[in-house]
Amino acid sequence: MYALHLQTGPLTPMLFLTGPVFAGRQDGVLLIQSRSHIDEMSPEELIARVAAHRDRAAFKALFGHFAPRLKSYLITLGLDDEKAGDLMQETLVSVWQKAAQFDAAKARASTWIYRIARNKFIDHTRKMKYPEVDADVHLASFAAPEETDRPVIDGQRAARTVAALDRLKPAQAEVIRLSFYEELSHSQIADRLDLPLGTVKSRIRIAFEALRRELGELQ
Amino acid sequence: MTTEVKQMPGLLPDEWLVSYAAGALTEAQALVVATHVGYHPALQARLAEAEDIGGAFLEESAPAQMDDDAFEALMARIDAAPEPAAPAPLPAGDEDLPAPLRRYLGRTLDSLKWRTMGPGMKQHKLANGPGGERLWLLRARGGTAMPVHDHRGTEFTLILRGSYHVGDQHFTPGLMEVAGPEVKDHQPMIDEGEDCICLVVTDAPIRLHSLIGRMVQPFIGL
Numbered sequence: 001m002y003a004l005h006l007q008t009g010p011l012t013p014m015l016f017l018t019g020p021v022f023a024g025r026q027d028g029v030l031l032i033q034s035r036s037h038i039d040e041m042s043p044e045e046l047i048a049r050v051a052a053h054r055d056r057a058a059f060k061a062l063f064g065h066f067a068p069r070l071k072s073y074l075i076t077l078g079l080d081d082e083k084a085g086d087l088m089q090e091t092l093v094s095v096w097q098k099a100a101q102f103d104a105a106k107a108r109a110s111t112w113i114y115r116i117a118r119n120k121f122i123d124h125t126r127k128m129k130y131p132e133v134d135a136d137v138h139l140a141s142f143a144a145p146e147e148t149d150r151p152v153i154d155g156q157r158a159a160r161t162v163a164a165l166d167r168l169k170p171a172q173a174e175v176i177r178l179s180f181y182e183e184l185s186h187s188q189i190a191d192r193l194d195l196p197l198g199t200v201k202s203r204i205r206i207a208f209e210a211l212r213r214e215l216g217e218l219q
Numbered sequence: 220m221t222t223e224v225k226q227m228p229g230l231l232p233d234e235w236l237v238s239y240a241a242g243a244l245t246e247a248q249a250l251v252v253a254t255h256v257g258y259h260p261a262l263q264a265r266l267a268e269a270e271d272i273g274g275a276f277l278e279e280s281a282p283a284q285m286d287d288d289a290f291e292a293l294m295a296r297i298d299a300a301p302e303p304a305a306p307a308p309l310p311a312g313d314e315d316l317p318a319p320l321r322r323y324l325g326r327t328l329d330s331l332k333w334r335t336m337g338p339g340m341k342q343h344k345l346a347n348g349p350g351g352e353r354l355w356l357l358r359a360r361g362g363t364a365m366p367v368h369d370h371r372g373t374e375f376t377l378i379l380r381g382s383y384h385v386g387d388q389h390f391t392p393g394l395m396e397v398a399g400p401e402v403k404d405h406q407p408m409i410d411e412g413e414d415c416i417c418l419v420v421t422d423a424p425i426r427l428h429s430l431i432g433r434m435v436q437p438f439i440g441l
Contacts, residue, residue, distance in 0.1 A: 063289075067285060068284075068285050069282055071283040072280040072281055073280040089296055092293055093300060096297050097297075108274055110275070113277065114270060114274040114276075117277065118241075128246045129246075130246070131246065131249045131252075131253040131254075131319045131323065132319065133253045133257060133263060133266060133319065134317070134318035158274065158275040158277075158279055159278075161272060161275035165272075165275075176237070180242075180273055183241060183243040185238065200234075201232070201234040202234075204233070204234040204238075205232065205233045205234050208234075208236075208269060209233070215271065
């Protein structure tokens with residue numbers, strides 16, 4: 001639309017009303033316009049731009065949002081500042097390189113980036129490759145009756161998920177946090193909390209069900 | 220709408236999907252879970268929901284302090300990195316098996332060395348993990364009655380080919396049986412017909428009932 005104005009002659013008064021941002025040279029106008037456009041993009045759209053155009057401005061926007069959070073999350077998992085910074089970089093190198101493999105119909109951006117970071121963390125701390133579910137390869141012969149579509153989901157869900165976790169009974173939230181933040185197995189959680197194994201499993205199931213219900217209502 | 224699949228027999232209960240999502244499984248457990256999930260689109264969606272929890276924890280982390288030149292440092296690393304190699308193609312054959320297992324094996328089931336472990340039963344050991352955990356493949360002839368056993372730990376059995384039943388429960392390719400210490404006198408009966416091939420993870424030695432079974436157990440390594 002703005003390109004059309006620029007082609008057809010001087011900027012219209014209406015455009016000048018939008019503020020000093022448009023007072024610069026014409027190429028400056030275009031630059032500012034494209035930047036504010038990126039600011040409004042969802043992480044999923046930014047990843048798509050990185051995939052399609054190797055777009056560094058889009059990647060910088062992703063970096064601005066995720067790098068400080070990745071580093072903080074990795075520190076929470078027990079890494080020191082330097083190693084957390086290193087694995088944050090490794091994760092984002094993979095985001096850049098694998099952007100074309102991201103499928104917004106199958107996962108949220110934060111979930112996809114979490115998955116990459118989790119695998120880097122396991123690779124680093126346990127010297128093993130975490131076997132991945134390969135969503136790109138379909139087994140045509142198993143058109144399972146329970147097949148389902150996964151709707152695309154918006155960015156507000158993260159806050160809702162964490163809020164829902166806070167609303168769980170403390171005993172239920174605890175088993176989820178011990179799983180994600182300390183990567184404890186069911187029996188390790190049972191030992192830590194001095195609970196029967198079956199209780200740990202049912203608490204995880206109930207907590208997950210409550211979180212799914214919360215997120216299901218958003219779809 | 221989200222799916223309701225957890226009550227389907229032969230599909231992995233949620234607590235294991237949550238632990239996979241959290242990165243809390245051993246390599247052997249993660250392999251059998253990833254392979255199982257590879258058969259079922261509904262489980263893939265459900266696993267993605269469990270991983271959304273991790274995504275939410277990431278999203279809600281308090282941003283850490285970053286160096287001023289952090290982005291430039293990252294781009295320098297990206298520009299210096301070699302082009303990533305294209306992912307290795309899956310080995311030919313065994314197109315009926317999910318990708319995680321085919322990639323892990325790197326070859327077909329038929330090309331593996333199978334060792335006899337009892338009448339009608341062969342095994343191929345894949346890996347030993349922490350705490351006595353073993354990852355292995357079982358190949359049982361159609362019509363074989365497996366030895367009666369109890370479990371001291373958790374046993375995952377994912378059916379890849381053929382089928383078996385335990386009581387009135389029927390396990391076919393893609394279905395998983397999880398048997399814990401509460402399961403006593405466990406005796407799968409292999410259905411008549413083709414060999415039944417299963418991917419198995421045991422995290423403690425199983426307890427065989429028969430004297431002969433207990434005598435050979437140290438040698439077959441279960």
